[in-house]
Amino acid sequence: MRLNTAIGDDLSSADRPTNILCGLMQFAAERGTDCNAWFAGTRLQPEEISNPDTRISYRQASTVIRRALAALAVEDLGLVLGGRQNLGNFGLLGLAMKTAPDFGEAVRVGLAYQRNSGALMDITLAEQGDGCVAAVASAPEEARDLQPFLCEELFSSVLQLVRELVGPGFCPQRLELGYKAPHHAQRYRDVFGCEVRFDQPRHALVIDRRWLELPFTSYNPVTSNQVMTLCRMQMDARPACGETTAALESHLRTRLRENPQMAEMAAALHLSERTLRRQLAEEGTSFSAIHDRVRTKRAMELLRDPSLSIVAIGGRLGFNDAREFRRAFKRWTGRAPSQARRSGD
Template structure:
């Protein structure tokens, strides 16, 4: 049996820290085929629309379970290759821009590896230089699930190759691809896409290239543009949602679009198909309370809205559930230590 390392104490297994890029791609493909994907998310306090929200986060456990359901409804044997081939550097947002404006292919790879979790990747990547003058890109699954590993590897390595060819040129050709599962029935599609030696049933998953390709400089490199792209990427990462438990993340997802309605715990519990008592107990078990979460989400949204100087303080307060501007000012001062006006002017 192929060896796949499982990191039991990886916080991503139960903490909602993963962006939903891959889930969004699966939903898009299903919608193109006229499929209803609601059942994929049943029991996870998610719906298909949530995965297109840039602020949405899921746990690794949730993501893998949803992928497993998607594979049952999208039985294409080469589904991972199909999704990967649809990727380009633009799909990576600011990370893609930072890679594209790097000094060289080596720098671009370094940026991509350093910030890989911003893409919602379901495999962990690391690079090793081999004594043979080769460079190996290894992919490891945090959770051992043989039913989804081929899909994850296909999606990862085909998208990596698509992006690498966009950066280094279409002639880029790997030396070999090693995979920790048996050769699939559609192995000819692997040969056509990767155009390299294939080794199935290996001890690991890795894509190997000639290290000389790393020396390739980018002709259009501009240090100013590169620094601007990296700075923008860092700002985006700094404002990314902090790690949340699955239940807390579910409550936040229910609150964000309904803040102006000032939803209460019973309302959110109904939306999550739980009793008020159960939801309160689950939150307490995770060291949270509904009031704390509600205030945190209102504060985050108020800070965003205050950047828009066209909105009055009263309008901002109304959008986060306060009918009285004085109550909003008092609450905001309690949350941040500053008044809304002081925050806007800082």
């Protein structure tokens, strides 16, 4: 079974949440390790990694992870980070799986919306001939050197999620990994509680197929449908964009009140204005289109706060004159701010 994959076709497309990088930064903070250098030259701002609106490319994520692994020097770091995960860390996806009618449907939901979790490996479900099924993970060839870390983080976090869904007694049949046994191989056996095979032709967590038939007594079709709708909205809300577009959006979100111009944003991204314009054109957009999109989204958020006047909202978006804000908002949305507020969008 292969549905919406975690890995897009373009490794420079900013289409994934920042979950793994956020976990690495939290771990670094606990150890007193400065992680700012990890982001040098990536066009990512460390302070934006915890923002749920931030999207990064596979290339950016890989660069940061390589630097983090070198700086932290913890050989079983993937197992450590994955072992910290719980249902809540998977957000809406975890809730959607929890409200499924049975474990088999929960797995199908997880596969369909795996991109929402920020995964850096693509998971497919493969039938076995021995009464088992395998969750097979793959990553781009460009990330071959990261596969031990990515497999550790992915499979150990999946294990935590599954045990929360079906109970602590869940145990895989075996774990297959396509790389040589590391020095801490025993840690794998301790964590997964099953046979672990290294130097295999694939990365796979193999389970007894009967687990898929396990019903969830907490199933409620109304709640399930509500959460599934939110999952679909989450996936559709942020279409993939290029790295430059994503970086510009990130910088603009923090400076809307200043009404920054293109030259200022180019300098913030360490680009010339001409280069920024060219790169945005290559990604099919422009500075004004991105600026308007970011302002529109923020305006809609602020309009939900009844304590803020239209004048105050316009000021937060960089408009000195409320009339200018009203005209701009109508150009963006086809409605006046007051109409949007009344409709509750």
